[in-house]
Amino acid sequence: MTSTKRRAKRPKPLSHSRPPTVKAKQAALSSKATRNLIRSHHQLMKARAQAVKVGDEELVKKIDAQIEAKGGLESYQLASKLGQSSERGGDSSKVLIEWLNPQLSQLKETSFKLRVLEVGALSAKNACSRNQQLDVTRIDLNSQESGILKQDFMQRPLPRDETDRFHILSLSLVLNYVPDAVGRGEMLKRCVTFLTKMLPAGFPGSFTPCLFLVLPAPCIYNSRYLTEARLQDILSSMGFTLARNKQTAKLIFQLWELSNDYRPKPFKKQMLNPGKTRNNFAIVVHDDQTTKSKV
Template sequence: MAPRRSRTKKTLSLSRTRPPIFRAKHTALSSKATRNLIRRHHRLLKKRAQALKSRDEVLAEKIEVQIQQNGGLESYQLASKLGQSLERGGDSSKFLIDWISPHLSRLEGTKSKLRVLEVGALSTKNACSMNPYLDVTRIDLNSQEPGILKQDFMEMSLPCDAADQFHIISLSLVLNYVPDAIGRGEMLKRCVAFLGKSPLSESSLQITPRLFLVLPVACVTNSRYLTERRLQEIMSSMGFVLEKSKETSKLIFQLWKHSQGLQPKRFKKEILRSGKTKNNFAIIVK
């Protein structure tokens, strides 16, 4: 048998990586292969963040090359999009629509819509986007299609007035993408600034703002540094109240109502449960 030829991989920036195998054949990926790609991507991002924190630019560059060889951001997005396809369990925003349906029914016969910010949007045709009572702003680091703005949520200008705020923010498998624990805490704090109670247009109806949060269930149930109780404490310190929650074998879906403005408490990284099989997912609030 002739020896296999090694393929030379060209290193490109995250936003420009276009792996042909994912463009043409991503539908053939098994669910196991999809999960493995996503896990490798998260693991490499974490290693790169640690290298940058220690100012080891040489190591950070080597890890960046590994990220590109793993397919880069676009491959991660395509794997995530495939994971949310109907044959893999469907669209997570269907839970959001189901949970807020009582509020949407109050908009019948009006021209009012709830303003939604979907962070890390992968599609313009999910349940959230197709609902006639929602005005959805979709953003992502690497836009996959027209209708999704290329925007880093952490670099968005803070709202100047109520018109720039949103009634609902969706963080579906976004918080776990942030490579460091401090960044996750900052993202949650930033969500508070973008949520507002402004009245709907042509209506005196006010909607209490909400945050739709989706995480891999292992981030909450199998972490050394984060438990359901600690997540509750972090969110409560920011003025959130848990309204709805659903857990599957792979994901946890939560709808948090933002009831009041509070000064967030500090939460450090500390061991809450021990065990060799536990992961290191954490949220630090400074």
Template sequence: MKTLRLTLKRPALLSRTRPPTVRAKHAALSAKATRNLIRSHHRLLKAHSQAVRAGDDVLVGKIEAQIRENGGLESYQLASKLGQSLDRGGDSSKVLVDWIAPRLLPMANTPYKLRVLEIGALSTKNACSMNKSLDVTRIDLNSQEPGILKQDFMKRPLPQNDFDRFHIISLSLVLNYVPDAAGRGEMLKRCISFLTTSPPSGSSLDVTPSLFLVLPVSCVTNSRYLTESRLQDIMSSMGFALAKTKQTSKLIFQLWDQVDDYNAKPFKKEILNPGKTRNNFSIIVK
């Protein structure tokens, strides 16, 4: 399969919809408090994005003040980091490493490594970072430690050659942070340009590029506008096939292999799963 070069419209920057950060209070949080803080931040972020689009500067200011009172982006990241801490069994990259273990066997005791782009990275000591067969590039809007580049993925320069591309992209609890449905579609499309089938430099290994996707399970099972079937259709249109999937009470983990060319197909926001108790998470592809 040849490496594709897509012509994408100029993407909206994630940083454009994020309010200013403040220093976090590094207090211990219970698991329940951690979940509540994350949910609250997501609700406020969505409201902030809507107020920005509506041009309501007064409401934008009020929401930003409330976000600052809650500790800002750094407080949210601290909660996310606690949620993924080893003592809570929350490192999602452990699932990724387990799934791709057979692919890494040919690289054991060799200098070859698969290149991984971890978007929204929180730690340099998670499972994928500690694996000797993976060369991990970590980026996040608000870097929490050395080894994580402060960068908006939607602003990252498009690759000029295969050395700028990756064999695996990790989107763990990142897509749900994008505040609007069209932006989520653009992020998925942009990932295609950053994947490559070219083997690690100097090797002749066969490589299947993959996208590791983690979402809150309610985004897929309890949304009015997104179902597992619709997500499958969206990813298939982008050339991906579902290789692995796992669902817990809180999260859905998926590994999508890039097996075909991108077949541009629009997906609009439409009710697929009606009900008063459903959420409004959706993905729009234009």
């Protein structure tokens, strides 16, 4: 009896899932309009990813037209930026700074800085960027202002040495934008590669490298395929330990410290929390020895 083993498809870069952008009107949006635009864009992007997966080019074009009619990626980013503005209390990096304050206070009288990689950065003037104890590198698929490098995190060159790595990696409302479950797993694995435990000589105190993760609350609390326990299992297998956790009506904020060895194991898309009104957000992790060898 013979059998053939299908090879897992390599996740395509995030830029592949993004439609062409158009110039968005810089009109003021109400909080409700902002939420509706973001929600609509996410729904269209999920539909587009599914159409790409099955090779339905006509449907992809139709969805692209719908996205363009709503202002494209730039309109979505404008809404996201408004939603995270200080006027609406939405700068998620405030939470990160609050959690890191004890360690950052030790650096105030020194020249030492912790290196931060902010993925999906919308502003070069958020709380993280304004902190004098942090050296922030900002990247985004579609940079909207100076100080933010236009780059796909999944295509960023792998670190050559410790100087190319970071002490803190921020994924604030980024993982939920990745259109497929496998891509989300690959993104989390890649985070480990970009974190360093090495501190310069004379560094005051100690610091554990960490991942700042922000997700819409429904991704965990109203999903059929992801729960707090499953997310814990996934990140624990990658060496992370949950250090801080905060939940609001709309978001969850988590700080994961890279305190253990990288021991990835596969996680399939598995029904964990059945329900007709629940969503299909999931994280799938493939057993990838190639990724493991890079860490």
